[in-house]
Amino acid sequence: MKLSLFFLTPDAKILDLIRKGDEEALVTLYESNRRPIATYIARNNGTIEDAHDMLQESLVILWERIRAGSFEYKAHLSTFIYATVKNLWLQRLRKKKLFSSAEIDPEAHEDQSPSALEGLIATERVEMVRDALETIGEQCRKLLLLFYWEEQSMEEIAVHLGFANADTAKAKKYQCKKALEQALHRLQ
Template identity: 30%
Template sequence: MKKSLYETDEAVMEGIRRSDDRALAYLYKLHFPMISHFILNNSGTEDEAKDIYQEGVIVFYEKIKDNSLELSCQIKTYLYSVCRRLWLKRLAEKGRYATKLEDTDNFVAVEEDTDQHEEQEKQFGVMGEALGQLGEPCKSLLEDYYIHTHSMQAISDKFGYTNSDTAKNQKYKCLQRLKKLFFATYKPGVR
């Protein structure tokens, strides 16, 4: 796997100062999923997420170029904070948000929100790996129940179990195996 020229925040900022378009392109791709996730989960669309992210990157870019940014956190935290504020302001303008913008700072600190998002992403990744290691029929049974929301009776019929109670029993055993695989890999708070 080819390593990026911009592996650190300092390298990205230096690239922007040198007017290297690759630094800006890298920045656009790097943190957009986080912003998109936030906006889509808060009454927004994909296009609105793109607009807000672009505005946030422009704010960051201009502050880097005129040397007025004293960054005391990671770039992603800064961008998240800027984009979050821009989005909440836009929601307020559209009347989709009931509270005043000043009240929003009382919710969750940006660092906490970003850390929580990263931790969830890590958990999803580890869970995906554990599900991949689980094997059949457990993998299909759990996917049918939790993802495709099939009834126990439908699962019982599909897998040839005697009745839905037998299917429930099997689901429980599969969950225990999945849990064991998950916690063998997952270490909370460790990055």
């Protein structure tokens, strides 16, 4: 039985909307968090454009986590957004060498690359995959996004994209991966 959104808290409504894939929830979150984020970024050598960018990125991370089912609601969404923006901004400042590394939260980011050079190479390769994804068909793009980004099961993907069953979706996913690898090979 579906409960009316009327009885939910504002955060619960947002979470429900994001789980349903309603991107208007992100706009609502953006508007409600715009001022505190702008104030924070402005106080830390940032501009209004930086605040705009940081807030958008934090909202995308929130979206990604909720959609992937990896989000745990421990505090208000505004608290999560503020913390995410803070980490993202400090990370960017570190890249700009405006702040000392001592001020950066060590848990804020995972630096898995052994060296800066390898990190740059990995970043380039990731961006190349992103570009290659744009060259394959729209259905393949959607399928791979649903599988890798939103981490939906093959059954869910089959329903979402109108395949006969999970096996058909799985076969299609295999074809799409091969197409992406070929596109990536062409770009390289």
